[in-house]
Amino acid sequence: MSGTIIRNGRVIDPANKRDEVVDLTIVDGRIAQRSEVRGQRSEFEEIDAKGLIVAPGLIDMHVHLREPGFGHKETIESGARAAAAGGFTTVVCMPNTSPAADSPATIAWIKDRAAQTACANVLPTGAISKDLAGEELAPIGSLSQAGVVAITDDGHCVQNHELMRRAVEYARMVGLPVLDHCQDYNLVANGVVHEGYWSTLLGLRGWPAAGEEAIVMRNILLAELCDHQIHCQHVSAAGSVRLIREARARGIKISGEVCPHHIALADEAIQNFDTNYKMNPPLRSKADIDALLEGIADGTLSILCSDHAPHAEFEKEVEFDAAPFGILGLETELGLFLDLLVHKHRKIDIVRLIEMYTVEPAKLLKLEAGTLSIGAAADVTLIDPDLEWTIKIDKFQSASRNSPFDGWKLKGRAVRTIVGGKTVWAV
Ligand SMILES: [Zn+2]
Numbered sequence: 321m322s323g324t325i326i327r328n329g330r331v332i333d334p335a336n337k338r339d340e341v342v343d344l345t346i347v348d349g350r351i352a353q354r355s356e357v358r359g360q361r362s363e364f365e366e367i368d369a370k371g372l373i374v375a376p377g378l379i380d381m382h383v384h385l386r387e388p389g390f391g392h393k394e395t396i397e398s399g400a401r402a403a404a405a406g407g408f409t410t411v412v413c414m415p416n417t418s419p420a421a422d423s424p425a426t427i428a429w430i431k432d433r434a435a436q437t438a439c440a441n442v443l444p445t446g447a448i449s450k451d452l453a454g455e456e457l458a459p460i461g462s463l464s465q466a467g468v469v470a471i472t473d474d475g476h477c478v479q480n481h482e483l484m485r486r487a488v489e490y491a492r493m494v495g496l497p498v499l500d501h502c503q504d505y506n507l508v509a510n511g512v513v514h515e516g517y518w519s520t521l522l523g524l525r526g527w528p529a530a531g532e533e534a535i536v537m538r539n540i541l542l543a544e545l546c547d548h549q550i551h552c553q554h555v556s557a558a559g560s561v562r563l564i565r566e567a568r569a570r571g572i573k574i575s576g577e578v579c580p581h582h583i584a585l586a587d588e589a590i591q592n593f594d595t596n597y598k599m600n601p602p603l604r605s606k607a608d609i610d611a612l613l614e615g616i617a618d619g620t621l622s623i624l625c626s627d628h629a630p631h632a633e634f635e636k637e638v639e640f641d642a643a644p645f646g647i648l649g650l651e652t653e654l655g656l657f658l659d660l661l662v663h664k665h666r667k668i669d670i671v672r673l674i675e676m677y678t679v680e681p682a683k684l685l686k687l688e689a690g691t692l693s694i695g696a697a698a699d700v701t702l703i704d705p706d707l708e709w710t711i712k713i714d715k716f717q718s719a720s721r722n723s724p725f726d727g728w729k730l731k732g733r734a735v736r737t738i739v740g741g742k743t744v745w746a747v
Contacts, residue, residue, distance in 0.1 A: 322363060323347040324741060329369025329702065333376060334675035335682075335691035344374050346698040349741035353694055369702055372735065373670065376690050377409025377699025378677040382474070382499075382553060382577060382625035383650060385411070385442065388429060389418025394630035394719045396430070400438035401717035402628070402650040404745035407734025409699035410441040410689050411628075411650070412681075415452065416475035422447035422458040424466035431467060439744040440737075441699070443469045443687070445499065448487045452476040457487055464494040469685045472499035474553055477535060479505055485542055492548035497684055499551045502535035502560070503601070512641055514587040514602040522590065524640060527602045529557035536560040540567040540574050549573040551684060554627050556582045556601040558611030565620040575684060577623040578612055580656035581647060585724065595636045596724040599627075600645035616676075617667040623684065624676045626653040630720035648723045651716050656725070658705060658732030670705055702736040709733055 326344040333339075345352045357364065385399035394402075396413075403411045413430065415421030421430060427444050434442035446463030450456045452473045460471055471491055477500065478484045491498045508531035513519050515526025536552050540563060543550040555561065555576040567574045581599060586606050589597045597603060615621040629646025636643050654677075661667050668676075678690030689699060713726040736746040 321347060321358065323352070323357065324365045324367060325357070326367045326369045326374055326700070326702070329372045329374035331374045331692065332671055332674050333692040334671060334679050335376070336693060339671060344692065344700070346741045349698050351692050351694055351696050351698050367736070371704070373703040373705055375674045375701045375703055376678045376692050377737070377739065378407050378654065378701050379410040379681045379687070379690055380408045380625050380628070380650060380653070381412040381623060381681040381685060383411045383413055383628040384416065384630065384646070385413040386630060387417060387433060388426065392632050395437070396433045396442060397437035398717060398719040399628070399650070400434070400440040400442060403440045404737045404739070405717045406650040406652070407654045407701045407703065407737055408440060408650060409701065409737060409739045410443060410687070412443045412445060412469060412685065414472065414474040415445050415447040420447050420452050421445065422450050422452070424462045427463060427466040427468055440739055441689070445470045445472050447471065448473045448478055448498070449483065454478045454480060454483065457483065457490065460487065460490040460496070461494055464496055468496065469687065470497045470499050472501065472553065474499065474501045477501050477503040477505070481538055481542070484538070485546065488542050488546040488548050488550065492546055497549045497551055499553050500535065500539055501553050502532045502539065504531045504534040507531035507534060512598060512602070513590050514604045516587060516605055518587045518590055524590070529559055529604065529608065532557045532601055533559040533563060536563050540572055543574045544572050547573070549575070549684070552576040554579050554582070554601060555612070555621060556604050556608060558608045561611045561615040561620055565615065565618070568620060575623065576615070576621045577625050578616060578621050579625060579627045579649065580653045580660070583609055583612055583660055584656050589724070593640045594724065595638070595640055595643035596647055596722055598640060598643050598645055599647060613665055613667050616661060622676060622680045624653070624657055624673070626650055630718055631722045632720060636722050648716065648718050648720060651718065652711055652723060652725050655709065655711070655730040655733045659730040662705070663731050698738060698741040700738040701734050703732065704735045705732045707731070707733055707735065
């Protein structure tokens with residue numbers, strides 16, 4: 321018997337409506353009753369959690385770990401280390417790898433690689449369409465058998481609504497949720513930044529909010545038609561929030577997630593043409609940020625995630641139009657959301673923040689995770705909600721450095737990450 325006792329922390333376990341200062345016991349990699357502790361107390365590690373929050377291991381359901389194919393940006397090993405350093409015990413990786421994760425063989429490769437090298441749980445998604453080309457369906461039934469937790473063409477978006485309908489119907493048959501990167505290719509064309517004042521002033525091609533809203537609307541119609549869950553990834557526009565809110569009020573199985581950069585930064589940040597402010601969907605207006613905050617506050621947007629998108633320096637150090645979209649997220653997201661949502665804007669409390677990182681993604685993806693129930697895997701995140709710290713990208717665990725948040729001072733962060741009863745990272 322081996323184990324750990326985490327002493328005197330504030331245990332917040334939204335799945336069990338629990339919020340109390342108490343000891344948490346881990347025995348042989350599982351959450352246990354205190355009475356299960358037998359034998360030599362000296363075999364038990366003790367962790368003093370006074371003043372800390374003891375939360376179920378956080379889940380980030382939207383990350384790019386880049387393997388197979390782009391190991392110069394990130395590997396499953398380095399991405400999992402970045403996850404642990406950010407307080408995440410489980411990450412869900414996107415299929416836009418090379419080859420794309422559109423076959424059981426590639427899913428098996430990812431799972432194998434994760435089992436051998438990752439210090440956190442890595443759950444793969446499968447593609448909706450073959451090679452993410454949006455022309456022919458991927459083998460959704462075989463992907464399900466291979467163990468994907470959802471299907472998505474993230475990075476791309478199926479434009480053919482009939483093909484998307486069939487994908488949603490297949491996904492329903494095999495019980496997989498559908499995640500969608502909402503981008504209408506005709507409306508967005510070659511857009512690189514939010515279409516508005518700053519795109520006009522700087523002469524950069526615009527990516528209109530309607531390019532996202534049109535596909536959010538399509539997804540609402542298909543979720544209703546097929547009576548199946550569609551989840552809109554990285555929602556950025558006020559119109560999308562309004563559409564999702566109205567549809568949810570009608571009982572439609574539609575949901576949405578938010579990334580920290582869409583709250584922390586507005587489109588005015590692109591003035592210096594720094595490619596670390598180039599994302600897809602783009603940074604939007606202050607009115608959009610206000611709408612996202614309201615959507616988080618009233619539950620319309622139920623999940624927080626990073627869209628962690630590592631790129632090598634040589635790829636980002638080019639002119640704005642040519643640079644790839646995306647920034648790192650795993651090591652800054654919890655701090656940014658704690659600082660902005662809980663401390664600064666006071667839109668949600670810390671219990672809801674933890675719920676949006678645990679219960680909500682676990683429910684959507686039907687995961688046995690996100691709880692501190694007796695018998696559950698001992699995935700635990702210790703959070704100091706008031707710790708003041710400064711983001712230093714040269715200290716990141718990620719293999720890449722593309723973040724616009726270097727030097728930001730934040731309040732609140734994870735201080736220890738435990739996966740299966742084992743501490744995999746600590747401040
Ligand atoms: Zn995306």
